[in-house]
Amino acid sequence: MKSLTLAGLGPEQFEVFSIQDFQPCMDALVSRVRPRLESLGAVLRDRLSVHLGETLHLHVARHARRTVNPPRDTWLALSPEARGYKAHPHFQLGLWGTHVFAQFALIYEAPSRPAVARRLLERLDAGVGGLASDLRWSGDHTQPGGVSQCDLAGVRQVVHRAVEVRKAELLCGRDLDRHDSRVVDGEALVEWTMDTWLETLPLWAIARSIDLDRPAR
DSSP states (O other), X not given: OOXXXXXXXXXXXXXXXXXXXXXXXXXXXXXXXXXXHHHHHHHHHHHHHHHHTSOOEEEEOOOTTOSSSOOSEXXXXXXXXXXXXXXXXXXXXXXXXXXXXXXXXXXXXXXXXXXXXXXXXXXXXXXXXXXXXXXXEESOTTSOXXXXXXXXXXXHHHHHHHHHOTTOOEXXXXXXXXXXXXXXBHHHHHHHHHHHHHHTHHHHHHHHHHHHHSOOO
């Protein structure tokens, strides 16, 4: 019996973001993109949970707050919390119309973000656990791109902003052009994503320890 092949992300998924009208774009996200993210996310959840020795839960972005402007990116998140991911450190795999991104994320809803950023500032001179030089940092998940790990002054600025600015975020990962052969190959995309996430584990370890130390609400 022929084994099922894990589907990656192809033109049908990326072209969703060229749809200008809100409802048709949302409908296309639900029908074309979300099923791919759910299948990729299930594999990634199982593999990363085993690696971390901790149960992670899969969440796929719903964009529920949007009512007019269609989203220009979407993502899946793996979080230690079953009820949600936004208030906790998590891992993301997502796509814009031009590329895929995989990253560690601590977004502005996370109460532990300023404390994590302060801890990271203390460790920047030590290389934050020797992060890979090709990683990029960002302080805003609504904008593509970011600052290279090699740009230490730029990284410090991103992290410092996460201490001082309420809406600032901490994102660290890699991007992959939509035309890269690994994007359409589901297994290759999973391997690239896992490799990227594992490179950010020093950040996860810091953020997770601080998150767990916070008193339960």
